[in-house]
Amino acid sequence: MDSFTPLTATLGGLLIGLASAVLWLGNGRIAGISGIFGQLLPPAQTVVWRIVFILSLVGATALAALAFPQIGVGGVEPAVLVTPPAAWSLPAPVWLIVAGLLTGFGTKVGNGCTSGHGVCGLARLSLRSLVAVIVFFGVAILTVTVTGIV
Structure with a gap:
């Protein structure tokens, strides 16, 4: 958070x-x-717009990173992945796989992710999204407290 x-x-x-x-x-x-x-996967009937959206999301991010490297996470230094806590003695790939699986499980259980609930759901004044966002932030605070990673 040094470059905010x-x-x-x-x-x-x-x-x-x-x-x-x-x-x-x-x-x-x-x-x-x-x-x-x-x-x-498995493909829904409306797969084309989903592929266009995901490719645009990744492409725009890559384009912005190339065009404006000074506004990245680390300023002019390239961003790096967070390493696992030393006390947990997990290799980085295992750490990333576990984090990805937990994130996927959480979005399935929560019936959505931060972009769906936090951006779109709150804008629609959805009570379910408000509860989801409160839980997301609570778990994030707890995670940072337990792991010590900021």
């Missing part, structure tokens, strides 16, 4: 909100990434 700047955070938030609004108004769909990605 309100300008880039505001710009990023505005772009996320704009993308969510465009998807909602143009396609009638909520920009919940876990739902969009989760319906790719």
Whole structure:
């Protein structure tokens, strides 16, 4: 969090909100990434827009990183993955696999992810999304407290 700047955070938030609004108004769909990605395999009937959305998400991120390297996570230094806590003695690939599986399980149990509930659900004044976001933040605070990773 050493390189936080309100300008880039505001710009990023505005772009996320704009993308969510465009998807909602143009396609009638909520920009919940876990739902969009989760319906790719097995393919849903509406697979084309999902592939376009995911590729655009990755492509825009790569393009922004190349065009504006100074606003990245570490400033001008490239971002690196967080290493597992030394006391846990887990290799980094195992740490990432476990984290990914837990994230996937959580989005399935929570019936959505932070983008679906936090951005779109709260904007629609959904009580279910408010509860989900409170749980997400509570678990995040607990995770940081237990692991010591910020």
